[in-house]
Amino acid sequence: MFNRTTLQGQHVRLEPLSFEHKQGICDAIKDGDLNELFFTLVPHPDNVDAFIQIAIDQFENDFGLTFATIDIKSGKVIGSTRFMQYQPAHKKCEIGFTFIAKSFQKSAINTEAKLLMLTHGFETMQLIRMEFLTDYMNTTSRNAILRLGAKQEGILRNDRIMPNGRIRDSVIFSIISNEWAGVKQNLNFKLNNRALPSN
Secondary structure, eight states: OOOOOOEEOSSEEEEEOOGGGHHHHHHHHHTTTGGGOTTOOOOOGGGHHHHHHHHHHHHHTTSOEEEEEEETTTOOEEEEEEEEEEEGGGTEEEEEEEEEOGGGSSSHHHHHHHHHHHHIIIIISOOSEEEEEEETTOHHHHHHHHHHTOEEEEEEEEEEEOTTSOEEEEEEEEEEGGGHHHHHHHHHHHHHTOOOOOO
16 A cells, blocks of 8 residues: 655655646656657646646555655756556556656666665565566667666567557566665666766
8 A cells, every 4th residue: 555655865855746746747848848759658738737636546546656756956846757557466566657857867866766666665565576668669768777677578569559549569677576686786876876967
């Protein structure tokens, strides 16, 4: 069962998403026009109310927990990420629906956010498997997931239909509990050797 947990590191804070974050989420999406990337499911700024309400509904049904991603240095909302597809009977969960403002991409932000979420999943929730699913066409996301230490398991062909009608193949990755100690060590190493952008 999910609690409204805030996860905080040195560079990033993950706060349970609420309507208080609406303007920051809109600004993050506009930073890079993230909703216009055809291989993502980032909401249009005009649809952020529905995005937040769905996140709240999923939490209330113990289906997931969505965060606003906060840059600690500036205090700005710079994106969102979530625990989703939670299956407590099988002790597994997916990390997904992640987007980060363009000016904060390729920084320590995503690495630390994933470290916080994976730590919470494996060490607090006692999960045995955490999954990542991304569009086959989204090579940036695929490479980022591999850099976390996840392993690619396969390609789900004709997995879903995108809003523009394109039939998407999805790539599935996972990290399992007996790999976590090594993955955690690797992420901490990466985090300690990566600089943030000078915003």
